[in-house]
Amino acid sequence: MPIYKVKLKCKQEIAAGTMAFHFEKPAGFFYKAGQSADCTLINPAETDAEGNTRVFSLASAPYEADLIVATRMRDTAFKRVLKTMEPGTELTLDAPYGSFTLHNNASVPAVFLTGGIGVTPVKSIVLQAIHDNVPHRILVFYSNSRPEDAAFLDDLMKSHVTNPNYTFVGTMTQMEKSSREWHGESGLISKAMLLKYIVDLTLPIYYIDGPPAMVTAMRKLLSEAGVDDDNIRTEEFSGY
Ligand SMILES: Cc1cc2nc3c(=O)[nH]c(=O)nc-3n(C[C@H](O)[C@H](O)[C@H](O)COP(=O)(O)OP(=O)(O)OC[C@H]3O[C@@H](n4cnc5c(N)ncnc54)[C@H](O)[C@@H]3O)c2cc1C
Structure with a gap:
């Protein structure tokens, strides 16, 4: 899959201990609703044994302007860095992946x-x-x-x-x-x-x-x- 750099636009708490992160959607990036992305921190201030990459589903719908991921904010190096990222910070997106997408036959619920x-x-x-x-x-x-x-x-x-x-x-x-x-x-x-x-x-x-x-x-x-x-x-x- 192509690798993109995406810029953080904003972040917000959307449920207890849960944050959503909005990124600028790069030109030419297309995905199907339900697909996921490998998100990699660039030169993070800290890291741990699990590394600098996590898989996140894209919580945004493709028609929406932003790319959105949402996660439970556990106390891991990756998430500590993510939580404190300032708008404008970039991360790497390797996407889209996955076939957890709506089936075509509309007669089947x-x-x-x-x-x-x-x-x-x-x-x-x-x-x-x-x-x-x-x-x-x-x-x-x-x-x-x-x-x-x-x-x-x-x-x-x-x-x-x-x-x-x-x-x-x-x-x-x-x-x-x-x-x-x-x-x-x-x-x-x-x-x-x-x-x-x-x-x-x-x-x-x-x-x-x-x-x-x-x-x-x-x-x-x-x-x-x-x-x-x-x-x-x-x-x-x-x-x-
Ligand atoms: C296809 C796919 C889509 C995904 N989509 C999403 C998504 O949209 N949102 C999302 O949040 N996650 C998603 N995940 C999971 C995500 O990739 C991470 O694995 C998850 O967020 C955990 O990351 P972490 O940094 O909290 O823990 P990690 O550092 O990755 O540690 C994982 C390991 O440590 C343990 N661990 C770490 N911290 C704790 C803790 N506080 N309490 C108990 N155990 C702990 C875990 O049990 C696990 O064994 C997806 C995974 C896949 C495969």
């Missing part, structure tokens, strides 16, 4: 099962699909401990209101630790929860994306519900 920061490619795919007015039926199940932890929650919820083909199902697993109101689902994503919104679980193509433990649990749930392996696509955020 797309169901996204995601949690935590695994939401990044889902946000990109959903916003692009709505922007392009695609005919697919799209359902997103998004699990978090609390609304405070849920990055892009508003973007994904808002789109639900104006798009009859799109259903958003948020679920929280630790509302007792939250100070916000929540009127959505609670508890882990389960077969019973899916059946409230999907009549025949064997019809859709499923996109599971998040930490490896979540991907394993969701794949098991779907297999036990009789979903064909061919209809399950996964993206594991290794490193969590």
Whole structure:
């Protein structure tokens, strides 16, 4: 893939311990919603055994002006440097990679099962699909401990209101630790929860994306519900 240098435009906290970084999109850079990028720090002030590169999904939709990545700000050398980067600083982008992208056949519904920061490619795919007015039926199940932890929650919820083909199902697993109101689902994503919104679980193509433990649990749930392996696509955020 071509290698680009991209300039940081701005950064902001978008959920508890979670930041989004906006970069200038280089001329001639094209990607599909859901794809990812290898991001490398240039001459960072510090480094560690994991090195200066991390893979991040592009959380921005291709129609958006900026390239956006979002991450949980753990205390690693890479993220300490990223957090303190000033606007105008450049990093290297090796991209785009990956096939975690929406299928073409619009008669088959797309169901996204995601949690935590695994939401990044889902946000990109959903916003692009709505922007392009695609005919697919799209359902997103998004699990978090609390609304405070849920990055892009508003973007994904808002789109639900104006798009009859799109259903958003948020679920929280630790509302007792939250100070916000929540009127959505609670508890882990389960077969019973899916059946409230999907009549025949064997019809859709499923996109599971998040930490490896979540991907394993969701794949098991779907297999036990009789979903064909061919209809399950996964993206594991290794490193969590
Ligand atoms: C295709 C793909 C897309 C991805 N997209 C994203 C994305 O959009 N956003 C995103 O945030 N990540 C994404 N990731 C994961 C990302 O590449 C990093 O692995 C992740 O952010 C962890 O980086 P780190 O610097 O926090 O930890 P690293 O320094 O990479 O350390 C990883 C290892 O150390 C352990 N570790 C480090 N710090 C801690 C800690 N505080 N607590 C517990 N364990 C710790 C981890 O368990 C792991 O074993 C993606 C990964 C892939 C493969």
